[in-house]
Amino acid sequence: MGYKLMVGLEMHCEISETNTKVFSGAKNSYSVTPNENIRAIDMAFPGILPVVNKEAVKMALQASMVLNCKQPEYMYFERKNYYYPDLPKGFQLTQETKPIPVGIYGYVDYECNGEVKRVRVNNIHLEEDAASSDHLYDTTVIDYNRAGVPLLELVTEPDISSAEEAVAFLEHMKTVYQYLGISEADSKKGQIRCDVNVSIIDETLDMEDPSNWGTKVEIKNVNSFGGVRDAINYEYKRQVSAKENGTYDTEIIQQTRRWDEESGTTIGMRSKADAIDYKYFVEPNIPKFKLTKEWLDEIRTSIPELAYDRKQRYMNEYDLSEYDSNILVKEKKVSDFFDDTVKLGTNPKEACNWVNGMILSYLNTNLITIDEIYMTPDMLHDLIKLIDDKTISSKQAKDVFTKCLEEKKEPMSIVKDEGMMQITDESSIEAIVDEVLSEQAEAIKTYDPENPKALDFFIGQVMKKTRGKANPSIAYKMMKEKLDNMTK
């Protein structure tokens, strides 16, 4: 008997692109120096009050719109009350489903292995992040930089049916956030964190009927996409083998588990009976505010072109392949780099070949991002122009590219300094060709126009005289013409 997997995700993504935190005037910026970006409110000193960051609300509403959610008429925030040292106020300001948060009941279409899938969105809400704790050998230290950073939590329905789909969905959402310009969505900076809800269902049963669904297990704080994949696969196996061993009813209970990266297993934390009562209530210090139609319309029109639209543009306007277009739009910064290069007048196909080829392989080899390399769209434009003008050969261009990144020098000046300028001027080449011909009267006598290799000797002489800078194709064409005429 087979079992189908049912996965629902809670994806937390920090909004990294506001100037300040979501209810605090402290700077919203990733920092490795602890407690650098904090104000009194981030440590909950007595008498502090929250002030809503309108920019964060705007960004959250953009996300809500892209997820095809319904937006509320009034904006509220609620207190989620619990004690933990990383939560200085003793409550988190967040949004529950009643009253309506920034978005409710939407859907997302994403691609997995070339197939379009749809996942329903239960809700998306705006909240504040907690501080971060470092558990050392015999003590714990708390860094309040992260306390109060705006956080978007996206809650899906259990519509995902494989670990692969889950990762494809998360990758999709990551690009959505990047394209909206609301987050770097960088897992390495801890900006994306997931809770994963996993259950299985007998494949012969009707999935539409919730009474057929298996017991839901929640896996908390999975901090990488690889972790999400592994946790789902592990939990699927655990639940299926419990079914097969006849221990499903006793072993698989509705509970919260923790993903342990080192052992590659999930570990039970608390059962539903021990669930915390968060005593939600509306934050009284933030008056409810009306979201006017005008403001919502303004936000809607401010939504930039997203990855899917860009991909279509690359395929339709630039005639790029779907494969290449997909690679270009995967990271917004890469796609921006490409767009900027094309805007300067570079041929899109050539720009694409360079970005998807040399640049991405350099980034992957060196584990860096595109904004960390020395080359800019301007420089790539120059480099490609040097090839198009036949100033340098494609082979030389690759050397120039490497030198540009490693010596932090602009392509133009590398070509100049290294004397790489090709001689492309036809009259200059003709003078040299004539010079060679006048010197090699003996060799001309034995020239055989039918032998393709016969020209090589003469071209070799031209290159010797120009130290290799004569444009080979011009020199070749000219030499052949002249020799053919002479030997007619």
Next chain:
Amino acid sequence: MYMNKSIEELHELLKSGEVTSKELIEESLKLSHEIEEKYNAFVTILDDAKEIPITDNLLSGIPCGIKDNYSTKGILSTGSSNTLKDYIPFFDATAYSKLKEAGAVMVNKTAMDEFGMGGTGTTCHTGIVLNPWDKTRMCAGSSAGSACAVAAGVYPYATGTDTGDSIRKPAAYCGIVGYKPTYGMISRYGVFPFASSLDHLGVLTRSVKDAAIVVDNMKGIDKNDMTSWDSSNIHLYDSLDGNVKGKKLCYIKEICDINEYDNPSNELKEHFNNFFKVLDKAKELGIEVEEVSINRTLLNALASVYVVISCAEATSNMSNLTGIIFGPRSEGFNNWIDMVKDYRTKGFSSLIKRRFVIGSYVLQSENQDRYFRNAQRVRRLLVDAWKDLFKTYDGVILPVSSGPAKKFDGDTDMLTKETVTLEEHLQIGNFGGFPSITIPDGFIDGLPVGLNITGNCYDDENVLNIAYALESAMDYKNQIAKEAE
């Protein structure tokens, strides 16, 4: 002796050079020490308070008291709680920094019921505050120290906070004026919260005019408090003209009719008699006064609504008090839960702990609709009933409490069923965020009693002007507590 004078008088004296700010501060500090000795009114006396250059601002150079739940930068601010007994804030409450800008000189921090959660002045970590009219009686609370000090003539004003009646009841018990303006007129930033949707700032003074002057200088929109609003077109002091002809007030039959009480005490009868005499004076001033009726069931729910909402918000608001970031951290524990438990168990008085239990209970998911949300619904009904009255009347006028200050003996935080609405009706001012002012209206057995006028939101000028006219028709303006004299 200058400190028994009004703000205007002191300003004239300072302007003319007849007295210096330094002399006023010295006198106020000397009185602070005497009053502290007698009545236990202060947490901190600032012996190094510095004089301020005199400007055209009426408050410049004049001493004042600040309630100890106001954050004062670099100066101990405890909220009269052991949990913050050594806490020194690194920022000022907005209202206090506005007073400082006006030139006010803080000479002490006044004692209060712990975090404002009490109505007796008996739960301060520094001990019980005694009433300067009679040491065997309470000042009421929570602004007990502020009321005591102003009544005893330490300075013309002290700030207060008011979540249920914490400015307006102590004012009545101490024979002075207590005013809390419309919700959000004064920023709450930097003031220790009790119940955020009910918390107001305000002032205790010996005259309506002084209250107007002080609040003019405390109010204003604040980018740090989203509930604050722009009141720059409201000028309380300038609008006091005493012209109240044609104004309309109402009182509530279910609260003021002696026949509503089964066994009324003589004290209660006297309190009502006195109140109705004042209403006659109001009529002489040209004010129309009418009796109105409010649903008794609704009125009976008032006190419970307050308990449920205030306790719920308080238990959440005070969850930041863990002793981890500030406050005396509990040592000797190897996990944070025990550390926080020890700090909170030792730090809070039993009264507060009882309220936290109530607050948690009413917020639990299985109880929330029955208690917390129902309380919010009834709050709305009460506010709507009062707003209805304000369509016809400029204000509701009612006696404060069931008589003068109560004796310390007996369980003072418990309410007797009969007079519960009479004792607690001031809370409606907090439910609706209404401007509300208490002024002294007489004496019973040598002890002061007060009345209260509550008007519609944003109608502070009107409410204060009516109080000002009534005050002028009586003899209790600028009075100093007899025993203190």
